Amino acid sequence: xxxxxxxxxxxxxxxxxxxxxxxxxxxxxxxxxxxxxxxxxxxxxxxxxxxxxxxxxxxxxxxxxxxxxxxxxxxxxxxxxxxxxxxxxxxxxxxxxxxxxxxxxxxxxxxxxxxxxxxxxxxxxxxxxxxxxxxxxxxxxxxxxxxxxxxxxxxxxxxxxxxxxxxxxxxxxxxxxxxxxxxxxxxxxxxxxxxxxxxxxxxxxxxxxxxxxxxxxxxxxxxxxxxxxxxxxxxxxxxxxxxxxxxxxxxxxxxxxxxxxxxxxxxxxxxxxxxxxxxxxxxxxxxxxxxxxxxxxxxxxxxxxxxxxxxxxxxxxxxxxxxxxxxxx
Numbered sequence: 001x002x003x004x005x006x007x008x009x010x011x012x013x014x015x016x017x018x019x020x021x022x023x024x025x026x027x028x029x030x031x032x033x034x035x036x037x038x039x040x041x042x043x044x045x046x047x048x049x050x051x052x053x054x055x056x057x058x059x060x061x062x063x064x065x066x067x068x069x070x071x072x073x074x075x076x077x078x079x080x081x082x083x084x085x086x087x088x089x090x091x092x093x094x095x096x097x098x099x100x101x102x103x104x105x106x107x108x109x110x111x112x113x114x115x116x117x118x119x120x121x122x123x124x125x126x127x128x129x130x131x132x133x134x135x136x137x138x139x140x141x142x143x144x145x146x147x148x149x150x151x152x153x154x155x156x157x158x159x160x161x162x163x164x165x166x167x168x169x170x171x172x173x174x175x176x177x178x179x180x181x182x183x184x185x186x187x188x189x190x191x192x193x194x195x196x197x198x199x200x201x202x203x204x205x206x207x208x209x210x211x212x213x214x215x216x217x218x219x220x221x222x223x224x225x226x227x228x229x230x231x232x233x234x235x236x237x238x239x240x241x242x243x244x245x246x247x248x249x250x251x252x253x254x255x256x257x258x259x260x261x262x263x264x265x266x267x268x269x270x271x272x273x274x275x276x277x278x279x280x281x282x283x284x285x286x287x288x289x290x291x292x293x294x295x296x297x298x299x300x301x302x303x304x305x306x307x308x309x310x311x312x313x314x315x316x317x318x319x320x321x322x323x324x325x326x327x328x329x
């Protein structure tokens with residue numbers, strides 16, 4: 001069995017090869033079928049129009065060979081890149097902010113220590129690419145600069161696009177447009193969205209919300225990494241990529257769909273918890289196991305399980321949660 005997955009990640013000691021093989025042999029059939037449909041849809045072109053058909057295709061997964069291109073198109077990153085030729089390289093040639101550079105350098109060795117492509121010994125070593133993307137982004141978006149978590153997101157983008165400039169523009173699409181204010185110094189958007197999740201759980205899985213309240217567990221304790229890392233290092237790679245397919249097309253509400261599905265599917269298990277540490281531990285465990293490994297069926301669940309979840313509902317909750325946070329601040 002291969003100790004390293006196709007993306008360069010080393011598999012953990014306790015990796016369940018048997019159930020993974022069983023899943024992947026079934027999933028391969030799906031991937032092959034999807035790849036044929038996608039090739040027909042793209043017909044070698046570099047553009048797609050947003051439509052219900054495209055949305056449906058994306059929810060069923062973008063084949064790896066088309067993933068970078070489709071992400072670039074649907075996120076608006078492609079348009080931005082084309083409208084700003086040479087901009088990325090200009091950022092790298094400019095004077096650097098020493099504090100920013102220092103912060104990024106500190107995180108280099110902490111980024112994916114379990115990925116062979118990010119090791120100093122790798123050739124090419126992706127640490128250099130990652131460093132460039134983060135430094136360029138920090139100078140492009142001075143309000144954000146650099147914050148922990150961005151290194152993982154940028155690292156994943158590099159693994160998929162294998163292209164420095166494209167990774168930069170995709171990072172810009174995520175941080176600048178898709179995710180509201182997750183990485184700014186005050187992280188107000190991130191804190192807001194954790195509260196929004198709490199409100200959604202009250203509506204959709206009230207027993208879990210009640211348990212959290214009873215034991216005084218704040219949402220930020222159990223889900224902040226879900227939001228900051230967009231499920232990287234929390235769910236299996238294939239599953240994260242499938243979530244990102246939808247995130248680039250449908251926006252940040254996908255994160256709530258995934259979070260609600262994890263909580264709803266494991267409601268009985270979470271409710272067994274009888275104290276604070278127990279609850280925290282249960283939340284660590286619900287992101288493992290066959291539910292999340294079987295990414296194809298998991299993605300079907302995120303669109304049915306939580307029920308209807310409109311952007312209007314989320315925006316309304318965001319407003320009230322943000323106001324509450326600001327008044328506390």
